[in-house]
Amino acid sequence: MKYQHLDKFVTTSKQKDFERDFFANAEQYEIWDEVKIGEEYEASRKFEVKAEDIIAFSRAVMDPNPLFNDEEYAKKTRWGGLIAHPVFYTAIGFYCTDIGASNWIRTPGAYNPGQRNLIFEPFRVGDIITLKLKSTDKWIKRGKYYLEYRQDFINQHGTLKTRRWPTLIVPPTRAEMLKYIEAGRE
């Protein structure tokens, strides 16, 4: 397992089993110049929200809010149980992202200049989330290549919990992306 020094932070079953090599199978990723705007995908992996997932994310963002950490406290609130920190979608998004097309967030050399996020309902214990993705825009500005896409997080009852539009700055071609992979293998 890559990054074994991170084992001390692992507290959930999902974290234990997750592939940490961001570039594994990266040759199959879809690259900026291949993306067609309007393409839609559904991630094959689903995220079943457990209390340990919500609590682990709260610890990762150093947020001690009892609504995100203390089941007994949360039961007495309007929510009747734990809710997740608003940025919990990050954990679901990365966990569900698979290899191949729509794998833009894992593109070697990509980084994140900003995003828009709408939160309709907090994520709750028992939610089984399906991640749907759609490419919405790509452009060049000041020599950088931008990709914007939409992520919809939908639970098993068809409720859209969060919709967001991440933006990435990415390598524009497969040849450029491969430079980042090869540097990691040196």
Add this chain to the structure above:
Amino acid sequence: MNLNFDSVELGTQLPNVVRHIDRDVINRFAVGSFDYNPIHLDPEWKKRMNLPGGKSNIGHGQMTMSFMATVITDWVCPAGGMVTKIDAKYIKPVLPGDVITAGGTVTEKHFHGAGKNFVVVEIFAQNQNGEKVAVGEAEAILP
């Protein structure tokens, strides 16, 4: 006075959230978010790449976003409110050793009726030198 939509005044500054960033903080966020991008984690790889942050690994933008979200949730959750929107642009990388202060100011009130009334909060995160690392806007429903 209990926080509610009627009691909020435009210009209200929310209490800041301060976070000290080191490699363990970044590493813990990587595990918690499943974001193992080497830009955050692999020092040798990062030194060879022409990416933001120079030769240093950088903190996750989503980590900074989380700190700004906490500014809002610390304020509205005890009153029974919830965050409904959060947008951000990342201006400057967050590096190990940085001390990040996140804060916000109420700039708008939207009157949509009980249970739907919401406020707009301009949010920011800055480092120990007073340099903005992120700016954005959030919305939150208040009872």
